[in-house]
Amino acid sequence: MNERMLQTLEYNKMKDQLKAYVSSSLGRALVEKLKPSSTYEDVKEMLEQTEEGHKILRLKGNVPLGGMKDIRAHVKRAEIGGMLNESELLEIGGTLYAGRRLKSFIETIFEEDLIDIPHVENLVDGIAVLAELEKQIAQAIDEHGEILTSASSALRSIRQQIKSHESAVRSKLDQITRSKDHQSKLSDQVVTIRNDRYVIPVKQEYRQSFGGIVHDQSSSGATVFVEPQSVVTINNQLREAKVNERREIERILMELSEGVQLHQEALLENTNRLAELDFLFAKAFYARSLDGVLPTLNDERHLRFLQARHPLLEADEVVPIDVEIGDTYNSLVITGPNTGGKTVTLKTVGLLTLMAQSGLFLPVEEESEASVFATVYADIGDEQSIEQSLSTFSSHMTNIVSILEQLDHESLVLFDELGAGTDPTEGAALAISILDEVYQRGARVVATTHYSELKGYAYNREGVMNASVEFDVDTLQPTYRLLTGVPGRSNAFAISRRLGLNERVIKGAEAEVSAESQQVEEMISSLEEKRKEAEEEQRAAEKWRREAEKLHSELEQELEQFEQEKEKQLSEAEEKAEAEVQKARTEAESIINDLRELQKEGHHVKEHELIDAKKRLQDAPPELSKKQQKIKKKAKQSQEIKEGDEVKVISFGQIGTVVEKINESEFQVQLGIMKMNVSKEDMEKRKTAPEPKKTKPVARVMSNEPVKPELDLRGERFDQAMHRVEKYIDEAVLAGYAQVHIIHGKGTGALRKGVKEYLKNHRNVKSTRDGGMNEGGIGNTVVELK
Known part of the structure; x- marks a missing residue:
């Protein structure tokens, strides 16, 4: 793909849109290198990767991609023994954290096992979690790129010294600036810093009054910045403490750089994989912004x-x-x-x-x-x-x-x-x-x-x-x-x-x-009118189809609700009836107990009469059964089932056909595209298989209307057209034609393709070809019959 063609088709402008969805310079670099591939396998793999990213976005809504940096130059410098500075190490630590967070996010999706994402899984598997190095960097450098006091005990001690010296210097200088004897000699009552040393601003004519060292003067020369002799020693101590601080910081940075050097290969591999993932998800975000689909x-x-x-x-x-x-x-x-x-x-x-x-x-x-x-x-x-x-x-x-x-x-x-x-x-x-x-x-x-x-x-x-x-x-x-x-x-x-x-x-x-040109224009005009009519009819048909689907869906929902309500009411009625019967039983038992007490007291009540009364009470309740019990009872009735019978499988509520008798109580039943073994008790016979009829010679009744040497399918629906082709070929063979024409028009080519596919395998078709210049071209298929 040459650059001129890519420029002509505005490919680079499209890439600029894609760049808006990368999260780092890593992904941006891959977008800039993006070029169309001319290898089918490569294109297929790239589309699969984008599809996986798109699946994750649909499932999770977003992906944690922040914090990635291009740290490859830093790692290379550490590799040759260089000392990395605070910001470079901070970028390495941030990238380690970004990789660990993204890996954890993707692994959660693996565990849920909701989608298949092998390419993303492969990329994430190769990301090394360097928790110790990440922790060392985080404990040594703050988010602003400054070395933390807690980075080492030596640094903590040094900074305490610095703080103490600074406090002592400022205290002595503050005493001088507040002194009434010295206020008239100062240009301003402030303590400032020159050449990294604390000084006070003194008027030029009083520069000898304080002794010490002059570090600077104002642009007019009226003020000099003097380090009084009384603080020179403390300033020297402060300066030495700051030198020690710098040495300790360099030691800490060197130690961290050596840790980077130790894990250089893993860090480079992490960076490359994070770049691929950033690029992959940028493509997925771009697809979502376009409302795009996988072709x-x-x-x-x-x-x-x-x-x-x-x-x-x-x-x-x-x-x-x-x-x-x-x-x-x-x-x-x-x-x-x-x-x-x-x-x-x-x-x-x-x-x-x-x-x-x-x-x-x-x-x-x-x-x-x-x-x-x-x-x-x-x-x-x-x-x-x-x-x-x-x-x-x-x-x-x-x-x-x-x-x-x-x-x-x-x-x-x-x-x-x-x-x-x-x-x-x-x-x-x-x-x-x-x-x-x-x-x-x-x-x-x-x-x-x-x-x-x-x-x-x-x-x-x-x-x-x-x-x-x-x-x-x-x-x-x-x-x-x-x-x-x-x-x-x-x-x-x-x-x-x-x-x-x-x-x-x-x-x-x-x-x-010319008349010929006018005829062409009229033909085109007629085609446009017919196209518009066809589009209007298609829109109307589509509208009716959607309404029919909606009505069908609503009826199904209503039927389901009706069945649920019916079951609910039956269940409630049964529960209510059972409660009433139980209440009656309880009362009857109470009455019988009372009668027994009377019998004991000498009243004339025969024992067999009590037994008979109790039995009648037990037999009195109606037989209340659930729907499944009724179905099973009906299924258990004597019924003869044989191969070819149409039966209803009660447990599934589906109609099927008996394929084979396995034994006296089990049969193999065809339910749609499935075959399954079903017990006899779980079947209800619906139709008996018809008895096989004796074959008799069949005479073909020919129509009085002669068969034409061509069949015009233009304007026909695909299913109806294929049915007519099947019937027509049989009639043409019986009529003795050696060659016939099937006119299907050019159109979108779907009907032409379907006709040719059917004729290719027909037993009575010798060969087919497209019509010639005077035969309608590819809008006509010429069929040679056997």
């Missing part, structure tokens, strides 16, 4: 971008487009007005291809497909060169010549306004010849043009498809929508009418246009 990747140079949006355009301004190339056709010729979106379409196709080959998600809809091209070539925009004295045409042609010298079957080529800048007749002829050359070499090509001659080009060439950018004549504005399969129509006359040009002038102009 299906293929190595067949087939692009299918659904509702694709250019990432550099504002989301509320861009008009999504559907564009496909490389399946049923390899060349796409786009016509339409200026500023209608043709160039944006080219750049969208080119940039999205480069993004996919860089391991990035695309701003497209689900089920979009991307492929890997060895090279992408683009000739886009005004290439006029004043420095080289080249016209627009010459500059374009120079670029095209270079492209034609290098492209092959693994290339994607983008031509903007092919053949423009010269005589229209010659330019159109040249454009057609260039497109033929690119097509013959097997490359995929998307080209835009103004030339009307190229509108018919797609109809006369197999593997070439027309497309156009839509223009609204009523508003005199482009809609920026891409219409595949429909060439752009000239709107000059319609626009002129809308702008008020005299009708007589327009009629005169129309008379100058």
